[in-house]
Amino acid sequence: MAKFSKNSMVLCFWLVIVFVISCANGVRLKKFDHPTKGDGTLNFLVLGDWGRKGTFNQSHVAQKMGRIGEELNIDFVVSTGDNFYDNGLTGVYDPNFVESFTNIYTAKSLQKQWYSVLGNHDYRGNVEAQLSPYLRKIDRRWLCLRSFIVNAEIAEIFMVDTTPFVQDYFTNPKDHTYDWRGVIPPNTYTANILKDVEKALSESRARWKIVVGHHAIRSVGHHGDTQVLVDRLLPMLRAYNVDFYMNGHDHCLEHISDTESPIQFLTSGAGSKAWRGDVKGLNREDVNFFHDGQGFMSVQLTPTEAEIKYYDVFGRVLHRWNRSKLLHSAI
Numbered sequence: 001m002a003k004f005s006k007n008s009m010v011l012c013f014w015l016v017i018v019f020v021i022s023c024a025n026g027v028r029l030k031k032f033d034h035p036t037k038g039d040g041t042l043n044f045l046v047l048g049d050w051g052r053k054g055t056f057n058q059s060h061v062a063q064k065m066g067r068i069g070e071e072l073n074i075d076f077v078v079s080t081g082d083n084f085y086d087n088g089l090t091g092v093y094d095p096n097f098v099e100s101f102t103n104i105y106t107a108k109s110l111q112k113q114w115y116s117v118l119g120n121h122d123y124r125g126n127v128e129a130q131l132s133p134y135l136r137k138i139d140r141r142w143l144c145l146r147s148f149i150v151n152a153e154i155a156e157i158f159m160v161d162t163t164p165f166v167q168d169y170f171t172n173p174k175d176h177t178y179d180w181r182g183v184i185p186p187n188t189y190t191a192n193i194l195k196d197v198e199k200a201l202s203e204s205r206a207r208w209k210i211v212v213g214h215h216a217i218r219s220v221g222h223h224g225d226t227q228v229l230v231d232r233l234l235p236m237l238r239a240y241n242v243d244f245y246m247n248g249h250d251h252c253l254e255h256i257s258d259t260e261s262p263i264q265f266l267t268s269g270a271g272s273k274a275w276r277g278d279v280k281g282l283n284r285e286d287v288n289f290f291h292d293g294q295g296f297m298s299v300q301l302t303p304t305e306a307e308i309k310y311y312d313v314f315g316r317v318l319h320r321w322n323r324s325k326l327l328h329s330a331i
């Protein structure tokens with residue numbers, strides 16, 4: 001009996017150790033290595049809130065993305081979510097995928113990898129379908145996961161699934177139905193995301209650290225700030241010297257500077273329907289740029305320079321922002 005108790009205690013001890021280690025580690029985010037052109041530069045476009053079968057000027061924006069994509073010789077495209085309106089995809093055979101993506105972004109320069117997060121509208125459809133590798137058989141450019149990392153040598157891009165952070169979708173869904181498979185309970189799910197992102201950020205040695213989510217941290221558009229992200233995600237971005245937070249959700253283009261760190265908040269959610277006419281706080285000194293209309297954003301990086309540009313539906317540059325970083329020796 002005494003021997004049994006001793007063995008049980010030893011077993012319990014090891015179970016506790018394993019549990020503590022696994023809690024401390026979290027689940028590692030999947031990382032995709034994206035080799036760049038080899039000249040130390042990285043160029044990509046950022047687009048959000050787009051999939052409307054070409055309507056609401058989606059096709060015009062796509063055309064201009066093609067031209068700018070060629071000029072910049074882009075490496076890939078980042079989508080900030082709300083990929084398919086109004087209610088995501090119904091399944092992997094939903095024609096909306098081809099009608100809103102494959103048939104719209106036809107320019108040669110856009111035949112690159114697309115890295116996408118989910119938006120709240122995507123959660124109103126069959127989420128598993130939008131995440132399914134089967135879509136890559138239809139269009140090899142498509143890659144959408146809940147949260148993951150793109151390692152593009154001089155930059156690491158941390159893609160974060162922000163919709164489950166917003167409690168209102170759970171408690172006040174109105175007449176919408178959300179596909180919450182795999183994210184229930186949301187408190188546990190989001191705590192694990194934050195743990196994973198923090199671990200990845202702490203290990204990152206990239207020159208540029210970029211976090212992408214669907215919901216804004218700071219916005220003067222219709223939806224405004226996402227307070228839960230201000231409270232739970234922003235402190236982590238500040239602590240690990242993230243350079244940019246990029247998002248969609250508000251159907252506009254915005255550039256807002258953090259008041260307490262060098263972080264720049266960049267909204268690119270103007271891939272189709274825009275002109276909401278709802279803006280507040282434009283006179284704030286942290287707001288550098290706001291465009292209530294369709295368009296997209298480009299990001300050009302070298303080890304020491306970053307240039308962000310915003311384009312309207314005609315492909316005209318509306319706003320340009322540059323930052324330099326001193327090279328310092330690796331530790």
Ligand SMILES: [Zn+2]
Nearest residue numbers: 082119120249
């Ligand atoms: Zn949205």
